[in-house]
Amino acid sequence: MRGWFGAMGAVALAVACAKVPITGRTQYNVVPEPLMRSLGKSSYADMLRGVRVERKTEDAQILNQVGAKISRVANQPDYEWDYTLIEDDQINAWCLPGGYIGFYTGILPVLRHEAGMAFVMGHEVGHAVAHHGAERLTQQLTLLGGLAGLSLALDSETELTPQQRGIVLGALGVGAEVGVMLPFSRMHESEADVVGAMYMARAGYPPEESITVWDRMSRQTGGSGVPPFLSTHPSDESRQKNLREWMPQANKRYERNKLPNDTTEKRW
Numbered sequence: 001m002r003g004w005f006g007a008m009g010a011v012a013l014a015v016a017c018a019k020v021p022i023t024g025r026t027q028y029n030v031v032p033e034p035l036m037r038s039l040g041k042s043s044y045a046d047m048l049r050g051v052r053v054e055r056k057t058e059d060a061q062i063l064n065q066v067g068a069k070i071s072r073v074a075n076q077p078d079y080e081w082d083y084t085l086i087e088d089d090q091i092n093a094w095c096l097p098g099g100y101i102g103f104y105t106g107i108l109p110v111l112r113h114e115a116g117m118a119f120v121m122g123h124e125v126g127h128a129v130a131h132h133g134a135e136r137l138t139q140q141l142t143l144l145g146g147l148a149g150l151s152l153a154l155d156s157e158t159e160l161t162p163q164q165r166g167i168v169l170g171a172l173g174v175g176a177e178v179g180v181m182l183p184f185s186r187m188h189e190s191e192a193d194v195v196g197a198m199y200m201a202r203a204g205y206p207p208e209e210s211i212t213v214w215d216r217m218s219r220q221t222g223g224s225g226v227p228p229f230l231s232t233h234p235s236d237e238s239r240q241k242n243l244r245e246w247m248p249q250a251n252k253r254y255e256r257n258k259l260p261n262d263t264t265e266k267r268w
């Protein structure tokens, strides 16, 4: 009897524990990936409802080009990959599970150039491929009425309740309403930074730019009225220290994949 229970326990653990790419951290996550991608898709529709979008501008084209390069190295065959440039002063960007990416025009001057965009995109994609949203939803499953309730809401005609919707968006890092926004933990932010630096390097962008982007970000948003995007992120020193530790590995990848053009030429 004891042996049987032991075997069952091992199976449950194998299902729930996964390894994060690049950092190799073991995580506890019970929300299946297809369900996360469905949540990503419906949340994308939510995020794009009522916003002004740039489709044909040069900036939108650059977003798509950088996106194509980052998505190639992210190697997620089940992702649909879509990139939207949203006309809005917010200094923000996100990637939902399934590869649905949003950048706000307000973040462009902080990115300054393609390499800066490549890092922030790599960082946001890092949150998605490292299953950070699934990890956070796992912690909140009782509030959502369990996994079965969540799957049912997506499969049937029934919509998620506004409260459930708020929890999902918060877990995916795009919640906007006060009290719903749940900051990603420091650990998630550091992990996304590492994935972002590695992805940008493999895509041919100089990874040192990851550090200068966060420099500009803190200068831009410093002082009073810290926007939610920054307040959810760890302190600049710890962030830079963490990135520096990974820089030798990232630089090796960059040297092998360097793009022919200067990706640090000022654009915004």
Ligand SMILES: [Zn+2]
Binding pocket: 123, 127, 184, 189, 192
């Ligand atoms: Zn982040």
